Amino acid sequence: MNYDWRWSVFLQPTLGGAMNYAELLLRGAGITVVTAVLAWLIALSLGTLIGVLRTVPVRSLNAIARSYVEIFRNIPLLLQLFLWYFVLPELLPESAGNWLKALPHGSFYVAFIGLGFYTASRVAEQIRSGIQSLPKGQTNAGLALGMSLPQVYRHVLVPRAYVTMLPTLTSEGLAIMKNTSVALTIGLAELTAQARAMQEYSFHVFEAFSAATVMYFALNVVIVQFARLIERRTAHLA
Amino acid sequence: MNDFDWDVVTRSLGFVLLDGLGFTVVLTLTATVGGILLGIVLALMRQSKRFYISKPAQIYIDVARALPLILVIFWIYFLLPYLAQWVIGSPRPVAVGARTSAFVTFTLFEAAYFAEIIRSGMRGIRKGQYDAGYSLGLTYPQVMGSVVLPQAFRNILPVLATQMIIMFQDSSLVYVLSLTDLLGAASKVAQRDGRLVEMYLFATLIYFSISFAASQLVQRLQARVATPR
Numbered sequence: 001m002n003y004d005w006r007w008s009v010f011l012q013p014t015l016g017g018a019m020n021y022a023e024l025l026l027r028g029a030g031i032t033v034v035t036a037v038l039a040w041l042i043a044l045s046l047g048t049l050i051g052v053l054r055t056v057p058v059r060s061l062n063a064i065a066r067s068y069v070e071i072f073r074n075i076p077l078l079l080q081l082f083l084w085y086f087v088l089p090e091l092l093p094e095s096a097g098n099w100l101k102a103l104p105h106g107s108f109y110v111a112f113i114g115l116g117f118y119t120a121s122r123v124a125e126q127i128r129s130g131i132q133s134l135p136k137g138q139t140n141a142g143l144a145l146g147m148s149l150p151q152v153y154r155h156v157l158v159p160r161a162y163v164t165m166l167p168t169l170t171s172e173g174l175a176i177m178k179n180t181s182v183a184l185t186i187g188l189a190e191l192t193a194q195a196r197a198m199q200e201y202s203f204h205v206f207e208a209f210s211a212a213t214v215m216y217f218a219l220n221v222v223i224v225q226f227a228r229l230i231e232r233r234t235a236h237l238a
Numbered sequence: 239m240n241d242f243d244w245d246v247v248t249r250s251l252g253f254v255l256l257d258g259l260g261f262t263v264v265l266t267l268t269a270t271v272g273g274i275l276l277g278i279v280l281a282l283m284r285q286s287k288r289f290y291i292s293k294p295a296q297i298y299i300d301v302a303r304a305l306p307l308i309l310v311i312f313w314i315y316f317l318l319p320y321l322a323q324w325v326i327g328s329p330r331p332v333a334v335g336a337r338t339s340a341f342v343t344f345t346l347f348e349a350a351y352f353a354e355i356i357r358s359g360m361r362g363i364r365k366g367q368y369d370a371g372y373s374l375g376l377t378y379p380q381v382m383g384s385v386v387l388p389q390a391f392r393n394i395l396p397v398l399a400t401q402m403i404i405m406f407q408d409s410s411l412v413y414v415l416s417l418t419d420l421l422g423a424a425s426k427v428a429q430r431d432g433r434l435v436e437m438y439l440f441a442t443l444i445y446f447s448i449s450f451a452a453s454q455l456v457q458r459l460q461a462r463v464a465t466p467r
Contacts, residue, residue, distance in 0.1 A: 079445060178307070181309060192309050
């Protein structure tokens with residue numbers, strides 16, 4: 001392959017001169033991590049709420065939760081980000097829309113909020129199946145002990161659903177980390193975007209993408225190890 | 239509330255549906271067929287007792303599942319010309335277009351996911367099936383082709399269909415190569431006419447209708463395919 005490999009390109013300064021390419025990629029990785037963590041916080045909390053709402057014996061709440069899941073699951077993530085970023089400011093009243101469009105770091109907020117809402121629909125499905133896989137005796141025992149239904153959910157069902165669904169939730173965590181790359185289309189300077197930037201400025205395509213690949217592997221390993229730690233700590237609850 | 243020009247949707251209907259949605263559908267179907275075929279190969283390799291066969295398959299699957307799809311799209315878009323140059327032996331990198339590289343990317347990427355699904359389907363087949371096949375004198379290809387895989391596929395059909403729906407949505411990522419898939423076509427019209435809201439809402443409607451209808455079909459399929467044991 002007649003390609004001029006030069007790994008020293010990482011120590012060269014970028015176009016702005018402020019940092020070298022290695023630091024550019026590391027900053028991108030940092031943005032990836034922060035976006036993924038914030039999105040995961042939204043996804044976990046909102047997803048648990050929606051998942052629980054799908055299992056409570058109230059038909060209207062079931063319907064609301066089901067609509068949420070169907071809407072956010074059937075539209076591609078990229079299009080959802082476009083809707084948040086381009087369409088939402090136009091649909092709001094004039095002043096609110098203008099404020100949104102002028103917001104600094106707008107793509108960052110859109111990225112983690114949009115990604116959080118999207119992943120919440122997937123987490124909701126997993127929490128729902130986790131709760132529904134628990135024997136009915138759990139709920140009945142809680143109610144017989146005098147707990148109210150919300151208390152049964154809070155102390156018995158949801159924690160056990162988390163432990164049961166830990167492997168699937170782990171792969172959702174990995175997916176969220178990978179999906180941050182979709183936000184490069186709305187201008188978020190995350191890892192893949194910075195690798196593209198490095199490729200465009202320095203023309204060293206494969207060095208840039210190799211570094212990004214290695215960093216994604218590293219993040220992958222970190223998340224998997226973290227999940228294994230949680231698995232070991234909660235094994236007694238399964 | 240600004241005034242929206244919904245006429246832009248009707249004016250661009252042909253372009254968005256025929257060119258855009260057409261490309262998306264062709265990409266999804268091609269990648270599904272190719273991905274399942276390659277996925278079967280990978281799954282069988284992964285199940286092999288021979289280390290030198292199962293390890294490459296495992297590395298392939300793990301790498302493909304650890305990377306974001308956008309990164310893989312870029313990788314293959316830039317790598318394919320050099321690979322083609324090496325394979326064909328031409329003096330310069332071959333000008334493989336964005337379309338070809340998109341087809342290659344999705345086939346190779348989804349093959350890893352299909353391989354995992356097929357493997358899980360194969361794990362669901364009782365060992366007695368293998369034993370019965372071998373004791374009847376069938377060879378490995380015959381056992382796999384006539385006994386195990388047909389049963390495995392029947393079991394995993396809903397999961398495969400769901401993966402296809404996921405791929406239909408993921409195909410929108412070819413936007414980064416400026417290809418004219420459904421979202422790309424809507425985007426191009428939107429940017430040309432300055433009508434982002436109308437076109438993106440229209441694209442949302444199409445993606446949602448197709449995905450929702452398809453997932454309802456998959457649920458019906460699941461009910462019909464569920465074999466009583």
